[in-house]
Amino acid sequence: MILRYYKMQSTMSNSFEQGTAPRVLFFGMQGTFSALALSALLEAGIDVRGVVIPGGAIPGRATPAITRYENPLPARTMLPLAHTSLHTNIVQIATKQHLPLWKVSRLNDPTTHAILADYEPDLVCVACFSRLIPARILDLPRLGCLNVHPSLLPANRGPEPLFWTFREHQHETGITIHLMDRGMDSGPIVLQERIEIPDGMSYELLETRCAERGGALLAQAAWQLYRDEAQIAEQDEALSSYHSFPAYEDLGIPVDQWDAREVYNFISGVGHWESPLHIEAPDSELETLEVRNCYSYSLEPLEDKRRVIDEGGPLVVRCKQGWVRVV
Known part of the structure; x- marks a missing residue:
């Protein structure tokens, strides 16, 4: 009105x-x-x-x-x-x-x-x-x-x-x-x-x-x-909705719940926040992984079933759907 x-x-x-x-x-x-x-x-x-x-x-x-x-x-x-x-x-x-x-x-x-x-x-x-x-x-x-x-x-x-x-x-x-x-x-x-x-x-x-x-x-x-x-x-x-200042848990990225596009856009948006973002990967050896940049993403499936793949360059992280390359 x-x-x-x-x-x-x-x-x-x-x-x-x-x-x-x-x-x-x-x-x-x-x-x-x-x-x-x-x-x-x-x-x-x-x-x-x-x-x-x-x-x-x-x-x-x-x-x-x-x-x-x-x-x-x-x-x-x-x-x-x-x-x-x-x-x-x-x-x-x-x-x-x-x-x-x-x-x-x-x-x-x-x-x-x-x-x-x-x-x-x-x-x-x-x-x-x-x-x-x-x-x-x-x-x-x-x-x-x-x-x-x-x-x-x-x-x-x-x-x-x-x-x-x-x-x-x-x-x-x-x-x-x-x-x-x-x-x-x-x-x-x-x-x-x-x-x-x-x-x-x-x-x-x-x-x-x-x-x-x-x-x-x-x-x-x-x-x-x-x-x-x-x-x-x-x-x-x-x-209406209200949010306070982000807490540590709000900087976490649940890759088993988010698709690759969502992960890519979140890291691209706030990857250089005062505190680093962290990928939550409980089904990998790392469990948590600090990230600042996401170079690319794909919604296509990965043949490799590991959550985090380290091939000597940017890490490949498998998401709920698709995958991202991060550092």
Whole structure:
């Protein structure tokens, strides 16, 4: 069912002035996902008033709730690859665009609230932020807070949706722009778009595609809310699912239960996770086998009935159906 978000009805009486842009505070981190979203807002003419990044406590020192972050651009160099990461770093983007940059360690602190409130934001836009945003910050902007989530909500809520997209052998995912509420990724949906996942796609490539489309949709949603043109849909809780951070057992690959294509796509997707994946082969001498790469797969049967075949190169592993070559 399509619904108008309740906050819009009470705030849009103060209509925007012709020729102005929505005032936004951007919350993100130093990575590709946040950087592409921030760049998209700026390219769409959004008035980004400030950028907020999470900060941590320093052992043995009193840490202020919020501090202005100064990061002057480094001197240029003739090395061609030295600055290739500039476009993936919101600190560098904020510095180049002369945007106020704040490092926050305590979002609930009155000082934090007072400093952010001074920007009088119409919206807070969030794209990959490692802290739970408290109610007093959610209530700060007059039009609400928008979040970019890389799944087709209400499915796959939680902090690592792309990992679970690969873990559950999904061949498509999507990007959702939703208004934030007190729950985890449970607020009303503003915009949503599907993204296909071909065989062999890596986590990094899927994240980049989600970030590119998510940034474009985030800017579109911000303008729609500002102009009172958005169509908002409540999430259907009956269709919702949630996953936490992956545990050790979630990195296991039960090759006797998965076919070769499923094994290939999971390793291709998250083979370079912080902790190594491990093939569970209880009917072989190895029992478990750490893997990082999967070179190829076939759904054709193997004449050799061994679970793991070592011929001096990449290992051949027999699956529920077919086989894969791994290292």
